[in-house]
Amino acid sequence: MAKKEKKITGYDKYVDWKMFIIPVVLFFVLLLMPTPYGMKDVGTEYRVGPKAVIGHITQALFNIKSSDAEQWQLLTAQIMEQNMNMGALTRGRYLKRDLKWCKQNKIIADKSNFDKAHAYIDTQVSDEAFSELMQQSLSLRKDKLKYEELSEKDRAAADNGAWFIKVSIAMGVFVVLCFLTECIPLPGVAFCIGLILVFTGVVTRKEVAMLYWDDACWFIMGSLMFAAAFVKTGVDKRVCLMMFRKLAVPNVRWITLIFFIIIAPLAAFISDHALAAMFLPIGMLLYQNSLTKDIPEDPELGKMLMIAIAMACNIGGPGAPSGGARNVIMMTYLADMFGMDIGYFQWITYCFPFLVIMIPVTWLMVNWRFKPAVTSLAPAMNHLQNEIGRMGGWNRKQIIALIIFLIMVFGWFTEKEFYNLGIYPVRLGIGVIAVAGAVAYLLTGVVNWRDYQEKVDWGVVWLYAGAIIFGRTLDNTGAAYWLARSAIDALAPLGMDAGLPLMATSNGLTAILTNLMADGPAAAAVGPIALNMAGLVHPGTTFLPFMAMGTAAASSFAYCLIIGTPPNAIVYASGYLEPKDYLRVGLPMWFIANIVLLLLTGVYWMFRGFSGLPGF
Secondary structure (H helix, E strand, O other): OOOOOOOOOHHHOOOOHHHHHHHHHHHHHHHHOOOOHHHHHHHHHHHOHHHHHHHHHHHHHHOOOHHHOOHHHHHHHHHHHHHHHOOOOOHHHHHOOOHHHHHHOOOOOOHHHHHHHHHHHHHHOOHHHHHHHHHHHHHHHHHHOOHHHOOHHHHHHHHHHHHHHHHHHHHHHHHHHHHHHOOOOHHHHHHHHHHHHHHOOOOOHHHHHHHOOOHHHHHHHHHHHHHHHHHHHOHHHHHHHHHHOOOOOOEHHHHHHHHHHHHHHHHOOOOHHHHHHHHHHHHHHHHHOOOOOOOOOOHHHHHHHHHHHHHHHHHHHHHOHHHOHHHHHHHHHHHHHHOOOOOHHHHHHHHHHHHHHHHHHHHHHHHHHOOOOOOEOHHHHHHHHHHHHHHOOOOHHHHHHHHHHHHHHHHHHHHHHHHHOOOOOOOOOHHHHHHHHHHHHHHOOOOOHHHHHHHOOHHHHHHHHHHHHHHHHHHHOOHHHHHHHHHHHHHHHHOOOOHHHHHHHHHHHHHHHOOOOOHHHHHHHHHHHHHHHHHHHOOOOOHHHHHHHHHHHHOOOOOOOHHHOHHHHHHHOOOOOOHHHHHHHHHHHHHHHHHHHHHHHHHHHHHHOOOOOOOO
C-alpha cells in the first residue's frame, strides 16, 4: 500500500493561483471604481485641513498669515493643530506639552521658540478664548472645508489623499482575503503590502524600507530569540514544572484554566507582548512532552495550548488603564473633550468585571472548539521531573539565562516610567530591550547564532512587520477614519445613533478595525467620532464615560487574525497554528465579547452610574 502523502502546510505551500486571483482581481476592481465623495471629503480633511487650521490659528491669534508668521508663532499654531487632532482641546493640555512631545509628534522646535510659544499661551490667552479657538478650528477642518470649494492646488492635494484612502481600502481587502485563504505564504503577504504602497505612490522606496522595522517588530524578534535560549538551556522545563507540579490531576483543561487565571489578570497591568513571549516556550514544552508512541502527533493539543495563551493575553487588556495605550487614549479624549476624568482605580471597578466574566467564557470556548486526543498531561509532568532530575542543580547557563530574562522583564515594566521621570535620557522601547537581551545571550555564551537561525521563526517577524505597515497606512491615510465615519453615518438613519445601539455600533466598528491595525490607532480612529456623537445625543450624562470605556475595551477584541495583536503573532511562531485556527475561537468570542460588553454597560454600569452624572 502506498504511503499517504503528508499534507503540505504553512511555509511549504506554493501560491494557489485559483484562490490568489480572487484578492488580486478585487484589489484592482476597487482601485478602478469611481472615488466616493466621502473619500474626497476625508482627503480634504487630512491633506488640506492641517494647513487651513494653522492658517486660521495664526490669523486669529496674531492677525497675520501663516506664511508671514515668525517661527515661534507658527510653532504655537502647529502645537495647537496637533492637539486638536488628538482631541486635546483645552489650554491646560497645551501647557503640559514639552520639547519631548514635539519631537515625538515630528514638530520641529527649539527651546527658544518653544518657550516663547508657551509663554504667549500662558499669559495672553484665556481658557475660554483658547477653547473657543480650538472649537472653531475643529469645525473648520471637519465641516467648513468643502472639496468643491477648494483651489486647484488644494483640490489636487485632496484627490491625492482620496487616492491613498482608496489604495488602503483595496489593500485591506487583499490582505484579509490572503490571510483567510492562505493562498500565498503569509510572509509573502507582508512583502506584497510594501510593494503595493510603493507602486501606487503612497510611500517612496526609501520610506517603505524604514517602515518595515518598528519597536513591536523588534520585540517579537527579541522575544522569539530569548524563547530559543530558554528552550536550549532547559529553563523553560524548570519554570513549567514549578507552575504545574502541584496539580493533583494535570488535565489539559485545568492547565489551560491556569493559563487564563494567571495571564489574563496580569495583562491588565503589564505588557501582553511580554506575557505571550514568557508563556510561549512553556506551551510548546507541554505539547512536546505530552506525545507518546501511541499518539506521536496531536495537532489539536498544540493549537489548544497556543490559542489559550493568545486569548488570555487579549482578554486582559480592558481590566486596567495600564492594559494598553487604547485605554489611556480614550481617557485623554474624554478629559479633553468633555472635562470628565476616570481615575485608575475607578476604571478597574468598572472594567475588571468584564475580565472576570470573560475568563471562564473564553476557557469554555477554547475547550469546546479544540478536542485533543491527549487529555492528561501527567506523562509530561513525569517526563519533565525525570529530565530535570538528570540535569541536577541549576547550571551556569541556566542561571545566566534566567538573570538576563528577569532584567529584560524589569526593563519592559519600567522603561516608560523611568523615561518620564528622567532616569533614562532616551526612550528605549520594549523592542530594543528584547533585542538587547537576545544579544546578551550571545555575549554570555548561552546561545550561538546557529541556535537563533534554526529555532526562530523569521517568517513571523516579517509577517508582523507587514502588519505594522498595514495598520499605519490605514491610520495615516485616513482610511480607518473614513470607515468609522461612513459606518456610523450609514447607521444613523436606522435609529442606531443614540443610546445602547450607538454604543453597539461604535464597539463593533472598533472591534473590526482592531483586527486590522494596532489597538491604539483603532481607538483613536473611532473614539473622537463616537464621543462627539455621544456628546450630541446624550450631553452631560453617564453615556460619555461609558462610551469611552466601551470603545477602549472593544479595541482589545483582536481575536480573529494573526496580525490583530502581537500575542497572536508570537504564538503563531510555535508552528502549531494555521490562520483559520484563530477564527475557530476568535470569531465566536468576538461576538460574545461585544455582547458581554453591552450587557455590562446596560446592567452593571447603568445601575452603578458615574460620579453623580444623570443617566441616559
